[in-house]
Amino acid sequence: MERPGTWQAIRAEALRRMRAGDWPPGERIPDEAELAAEFGCARATVNRALRDLAEAGLLERKRKGGTRVPLTPVRKATFEIAIIRRDVEGRGQRHGYRLIEDALRPPPEAVRTALGWEGGAMRHVTALHLADDRPFVLEDRWLNPALVPADRVRFETVSANEWLVRNIPYSSGDIGFLARPADASAARWLGCDAGAALLAIERTTRSEAGPITFVRLSYAPGHRMEAML
């Protein structure tokens, strides 16, 4: 348990009151000044606790409107997006890597629109990641050749996934989860039947210097991504 008077203790007590029904859904709770007086702490401490709950979707706060317990809370689930090698090693398995293709190709329309790509050919890199010698995830990536030139950056031993995180970090972009049937290529490399259900992550990455990359990671059948609530 947290020592009393800390913001964690106040957060825990607020959660308890919500679960116990003292602060029922839809109701407005006492304002920060009142709670600070009740708990015998500074208002900033109450603020820290309630702000934390609000960020988790468990409270709704508005200036002048006060703080309310939402009728239908929108919880947040967070996934940790690490580089694939660390992900595999974190499972206690040995990471393997195999480059499949690295070539200049005109990107498909979906990639053009996702990245807002105006140019011609992009660098298409395909690679397989293994966990204990078994197929783990297929990396299918389109790179801006101006930012990641093929004559200077090679992906034979270090995956594009890892190179990008190390060299063009802290960029912005979108990320989405979907399920897709394995096509012939995915089935071959992942060692599953064509049409098998694959969990896939699609991610676009941009910087101020323009589009960087679009990648689709297709995981071997049965893969499961755990989130923290």
Added chain:
Amino acid sequence: MERPGTWQAIRAEALRRMRAGDWPPGERIPDEAELAAEFGCARATVNRALRDLAEAGLLERKRKGGTRVPLTPVRKATFEIAIIRRDVEGRGQRHGYRLIEDALRPPPEAVRTALGWEGGAMRHVTALHLADDRPFVLEDRWLNPALVPADRVRFETVSANEWLVRNIPYSSGDIGFLARPADASAARWLGCDAGAALLAIERTTRSEAGPITFVRLSYAPGHRMEAML
């Protein structure tokens, strides 16, 4: 842009320095006192900015060890988990709901272990959610009959998903994403071929009073979940 001297402005400047290479990966950055002096603000303001970046995985902070730019940052992607009706309505579509089954059954082994269920039969509720009259997601749920008794709580018009959020909120549990092939039942209700790749969310929910529910939401083919980075 943020007004200078705010914690958002300091966070933005820190991000800029990381992207620009002023604070390269692996390096230790100045401590809070130094930055506060540089930016002409209180240390608490710097703390707020750097703590925010650390929570996003963009910095690593340790007492005595200082603050470092991680070599391979572990980014966090967050999904908003709303009730299904709101999810559908948020897409500008009309939500429909159809109860398929509500019966007492012995749960499969996977459900027993996921929930830590020691008893016998559980309440099995299956329902289909629709968006503009088209299948949206199949809800396959196992409920603790002691906490959600069939003679008192009915799911003909209000889904179990919504009832639980409104009546047993703020509980803890796990959540996981996976892809699975549509079985005969899923194919029938979702209107797709058997074996089609479905994105599924599995969620277990517990309270101090014991296991509450295990649910698997299987989305219609093509569904995509967008996350915020």
Added chain:
DNA sequence: TAGTGGTCTAGACCACGTA
């Protein structure tokens, strides 16, 4: 317009973990 949360300050003490 007035009430409430959002934020900043200057100072203090504490907890953790490195050296």
Added chain:
DNA sequence: ACGTGGTCTAGACCACTAA
């Protein structure tokens, strides 16, 4: 042992927005 981040305080002003 000691340096650094984690947190609390008391007070202040500001920004948003509901009344």
